[in-house]
Amino acid sequence: MVPVLRARDLVIWDTLAIVEYLHETHQGVWPADAIKRARARSLAGEIHSGLNALRAAMPVNTRARDRRAVRSAEVEADIARVKDIWTRYPGQDGAWMLGGFGVVDIMFAPVATRFQTYGVTLDGAAEAYQAQLLAHPLVVEWLAAGAAETDVIPILELD
Numbered sequence: 001m002v003p004v005l006r007a008r009d010l011v012i013w014d015t016l017a018i019v020e021y022l023h024e025t026h027q028g029v030w031p032a033d034a035i036k037r038a039r040a041r042s043l044a045g046e047i048h049s050g051l052n053a054l055r056a057a058m059p060v061n062t063r064a065r066d067r068r069a070v071r072s073a074e075v076e077a078d079i080a081r082v083k084d085i086w087t088r089y090p091g092q093d094g095a096w097m098l099g100g101f102g103v104v105d106i107m108f109a110p111v112a113t114r115f116q117t118y119g120v121t122l123d124g125a126a127e128a129y130q131a132q133l134l135a136h137p138l139v140v141e142w143l144a145a146g147a148a149e150t151d152v153i154p155i156l157e158l159d
Contacts, residue, residue: 016048019103029103036098043085043097047107054078058114062146069118079120082111086126095132109139 005012005021012018023029030037053074061067069075086108089097097104112130115122122130133139 015107016044019044019107022103028100031098031100031102033099039089040098040102040104043089043104044107047104047111051078051082051111054082054111054114058118060110060113061117062113062143064117065119067118079115082108082115083122083126086122086129087124090125090129095129101136105133105136106138109133109136109142112139113143 003013003015003018005018007021007025010021012021019029031040053072057069057071057075058067071079096102097108112133114120115130116134134143
């Protein structure tokens with residue numbers, strides 16, 4: 001299963017479980033401020049368990065471009081929700097969600113790549129956030145590792 005974190009003899013395969021483990025073992029995973037931390041956890045939970053129509057219609061394929069997806073009303077609603085989040089939260093304390101670069105930004109990286117792969121048009125603050133997220137060194141490293149991967153998963157090779 002992916003994502004997976006291997007920490008010594010421990011294998012953690014759920015995104016939120018990974019985040020909570022990192023929170024317990026490292027500083028700065030969640031915002032220090034309790035209100036921002038609650039909002040960050042709410043957004044992370046929404047990403048973790050929501051956007052299901054978007055996920056089904058637009059599988060992550062970071063190497064692909066100009067792919068087509070059926071954009072049902074449910075998919076459009078998920079896209080609109082992401083645009084709203086990306087417009088509402090970044091910029092209040094800087095260019096990242098809820099302050100400095102953190103777990104919520106990291107969790108939105110696959111959404112940013114989906115929008116790139118399937119040509120979802122953004123503008124304004126949402127477009128700026130996506131561009132900045134895709135340019136973050138950790139995201140660049142992740143995308144480079146994906147580009148170097150030779151395996152192909154046929155189900156993710158949509159037209």
